[in-house]
Amino acid sequence: MEDNSPTTQGHICRRIFQNRKAEKWYYRAIKANSHNSEVLNALGVIYKEQGNLNRAIKYIRKALTIDLELFGEEHPRVARDYNNLGQIYQEQGNLGSAIKHSKKALNIDLKLFGETHHKMAIRYSTLGTVYHKQGNLDRAIEYIRKALTIERELFGENHHTVAIDYNNLGQVYHDQGNLDKAADYSNKALIINLKLFGENHPKVARNYNNLGQFYLEQGALDKALQCSKKALNIDFKFVGENPSAVARDYNNLGLIYQEQRNLDRAIKYIHKALTIDLKLFGVNHPTVAIRYSNLAAIYHDQGSLDKAEECSNKALDIDLKLFGKNHPLVAIDYSNLGAIYQAQLNLDKAAEYSTKALAIDLKRFGENHPTVARYYSNLGALYRDQGNLNKAEKYSNKALAIGFKLFGENHPKVASDYGNLGAIYQAQGHLDKAADYGNKALAINLNHFGENHPKVASDYNNLGQIYKEQGHLDKAAEYSNKALTISVKLFGENHSQVATNYNNLGAIYQEQSNLDKAAEYFNKALALNLKLFGENHSMVATNYSNLGAIYKEQGYLDKAKEYLSKALAINLKLFGENHSNIAIIYNNLGQTCKGRGNLDKAAEYSNKALTISVKLFGENHPRVARDYNNLGQIYQDQGNLGKATEYLKKALAINLKHFGENHSTLAICYSNLGEAYQQQGNFNKAFKHMSKALELSYRLYGRGHPTVTTFCNNLLGLFLEVYLTHARQK
Template identity: 40%
Template sequence: MYNKSLKINITKLGDNHPSIATTYNNIASVYNHQGKYDDALSMYNKSLKINLTQLEDNHPSVATTYDNIGRVYNDQGKYDDALSMYNKSLKINLIQLGDNHPSIATTYDNIGRVYNHQGKYDDALSMYNKSLNIRQIQLGDNHPSIAITYNNIASVYYRQGKYDDALSMYNKSLKINLTQLGDNHPSIATTYNNIGRVYNRQGKYDDALSMYNKSLNINLTQLGDNHPSIATTYNNIGRVCNDQGKYNDALSMYNKSLIINLTQLGDNHPSIATTYDNIASIYNHQGRYDDALSMYNKSLKINLTQLGDNHPSIATTYNNVGRVYNDQGKYDDALSMYNKSLKINLTQLGDNHPSIATTYNNIGRVYNDQGKYDDALSMYNKSLKIDLTQLGDNHPSIATTYNNIGQVYQDLGKYDDALSMYNKSLNIRQTQLGDNHPSIATTYNNIASVYDRQGKYDDALSMYNKSLKIALTQLGDNHPSIANTYNNIASVYNHQGKYDDALSMYNKSLNIRQTQLGDNHLSVATTYDNIGRVYNDQGKYDDALLMYNKSLKINITQLGDNHPSIATTYNNIASVYNHQGKYDDALSMYNKSLKINLTQLEDNHPSVATTYDNIGRVYNDQGKYDDALSMYNKSLKINLIQLGDNHPSIATTYDNIGRVYNHQGKYDDALSMYNKSLNIRQIQLGDNHP
């Protein structure tokens, strides 16, 4: 239609009439919605050229085109260019239309969106409130454009983690639109979508789905089955299903969204890339890493073509690919992806954007998994500094970083410091998200794991049961998070020697994981490992080996021959062989484990130290005391460097060395080692730890 109009107008009016410029603007708007940004810019610049020639530099139509060009730059992630265009528009309109014209309000809204994307939330709110003030003066309190600004303000509050404030703004918007536009206007559907996003972030999944389905019902009625807005809502419903652990339902929604967008927008629209990202997230949760990478790479290809090398969406996909590599134990590849993401975001968003903090967190997780605890803490503290500055003391992202720091302290055996971090996280989450959000359950799990390590088993069970109660209420009986907590409870029972109770919990966990994730998911392998440990502790060695070999088969299939999880299972199998007196078989397994960990985790990782300890035990049992001492001292050297003088693992090695000295009849040396161990354990675990 626009091209027909263009042809007629060029014939009737010539190439340079303002009506031609208007049509170029309209064509450009379509290209922008299609994600054809270069084509959009070409049309807008044609329009601009005509208007500058025919209407002079300061005509409001020129300002409108600057606004339109700014929108394209904003969608491309070229925020400085967008601001330049919006400020050009603002300058013209202030001169031509005065301070209070609705067009000024529109530009303030546009500038606010850029600031919101840049993480400059106070600046964004300032712009949105300027817009709101003009519109209320000029249009009254109930104009639909007031509702738009309320939506915009709410989006800032949402990013700041101020969910109640966001809901207040969205409901103000909803009230206006219901009054002015009726129950079934697409703008109503948009606000229902936005409210649904807040409820989802709050863990109120049923409320979120209710809002999304209201939105869907309106859009299906008003826009038909195949409008891109329908696809957006399917994506949103998919996210809720994903958070609920309903992965097949999520995939169904994402694929519905994908079919619509492919039909309406073509193969290369950024919305297609977003859906590929979402599908990949499911595959990653399901442990289908190759499928996840395939989807992420599809997304990456589209965004690189449509948005260029440096768009923040590219950085997001690099982050996502990094997570898959981290889960696969490909730590160098993960770091490479995270650093690519970091480079883009630093260039596009500056040093202090929350997205930078997210990437620092991700890099910190890799370092933690590699046993590089100082590096992990450095990254987490960089993330924390940014988020505290940009988001305030109580944003859920702050709570996440406190949890991550707590995990490092826990791994370092600094249990009081870990509990301090976990409790900081808990306080924020309870304040911001309420007592029953799934992330509260996660924090209770973390606190419980510290108590378990400290031998405070009743306290650990109390925390795990608090976690379980929340997760059962919020997520239902079969969510993978429920399985995680059953696993954790079982671990406590095993430490208490309540083997039947432990097996009961592990089997509950196994049933959920097999149902929700399939027989070959890595978490199923983890559960087999855990069941194997119980059987090993019970002296049921054949049953233990059966479980360990089931785990090994899954892990080799999913992760390849050299993942650290494979090394863990070789360690477990070796432990059984050692108990059975099959020392050569035990050493063979331990050396397989050692080879993997030395390759994947470097020479000084605590897991390498653990394997040296284990090999030392075999040598001790064989009466090869010098060889045992050599292994124990290798372990001790690593752990002293990595974990400090007072970690419980150091105490374990002192005990092991003491046993060798005892067997050698070096009783004074043995007592010296045992007392060193005792001193550490009393300091770290208290006088009453088992």
């Protein structure tokens, strides 16, 4: 073959990453000889790299047909073709076909070269990667270790292929949740590549990049940032050769800034990555879809839900075009859109998209797969938001069962499932069970990550909320302060997670009736969120709303109305009229007007809240029950006792249906109805309902709880009124 032949020129262009030029040369070669399997195979590889996977399969299948005809089944070229097909099927998410073709390549090479040949290491490594994608992590480790054993025997410890195996093992251990082992193997890969290539080499950059991702998972954000910046600095030097690596580094830095809640900076870096990738690959490429997906997640965190939806739909359109309807990446897009619709309170659409995601991965991977578990978990959270707590529990338990099977008892993913179930039991009013599951999650995460990790902070925070509901307010404050301490240590003072911790502590002090301290913490949360997000953000609106509620309790009703009106204006701008946040604020405004004695306006606001809640959640939802309850109390104050008892009964019926008999909300409903009956002079019914309230709260909280004391006093008041009524009648 002459040096200036089209085939040779194509190979030269390929070596210097000029794929477009290589493609042109290869087409010339095909024109001259349409049976040149080497060129057909090379074209297939180019199309694979471009993300044009159907075209890639077409060309490599042509190469395979020719090679089988020329050489028979047992030939290195046939093994190469099977291997390349396996890699494309892997990219397509068709993992069954990927394993089948990769094993064919493995068996041919085993016959031709024996167990200890370098090609065998490549085949084992490829199969390990496919099993990794399948979620079959033990098998992945087995095959990658086989590759590692061969390569260490052939080349010794300090060889670039050994570094690749260490790196791959690091990725698998990462997915097993064994982050220490993951970092250990990635560091081994880094040490080898530093020895072989020095500091300034793309392979070293990739190792730094992987370490950055592991440190990100561990919550070691400064270390993650340091490694990712090193990767970027190295890749910048090689940008002419491989700009896609720089795009990858920008993307990863964006993800770290997202975790640090520096969201504007995160968007800036992901946009940089997207710009490079659009230039390199055009719109319809898997990497471009990933960038849009990452942008969507950051916009979601920012509360810019319309932008998030737009970016997620772009990712979905690309993936549908490239991979068709039944692909794991399409499932991820559906899942992400489901989460956005959930945040928008479009819960029916959220359920539709989350169910689509689950159906795809169930078909691909079967029941026992990590992503299937994740989608069950997402559906559990969604049904929890819908108030469908039995369905939420069912799906979250499915996720937990898969987690047990795949990862064993002590794994962060299992901890996450325990946490989700704890939140469901909390919503059901099973507070002991909620605390039990919350503590299980905490124990696993402490074991895996140590004290200073975001997941541990989250567990302390969740337990603080459960203890608050149980009335263990000192314990609630203790756990919430632990969460705050960790968050400040990890993220510094100016982070949204710190604002969340301040907000939760404020709610606990509010429950303790320490209203000055509650206002202090709510103001801290507000100041921080204003600094991070500006005026028009949902978290800022939440802070205004919470402060409004405190000022109402303190009797500063004008100030309460001012803050609640601010919260309302922000939420109307962000979400429009029909959103649960708007309903909550209308409710609070109703309560403020009630406190000022403006009962008509109070009823108007509370009816607005009820209309929104019914529209969003249907008639039988705890939030609708809350609105009926508030309206019932307003009608009671107006002296419209018939309407008051009607609405309070509706609230009781909904809550009984949702929570069963043993829930704190039921105690409040019984108490409110009891007071309405007392006002009507129906003392028997009043006694019956007030007794139920006292009995239930005593069962839930025990002696000495403020709620138990309140209900005791209510009964004493009833007895006194009955006594005085009888005395007057005599």
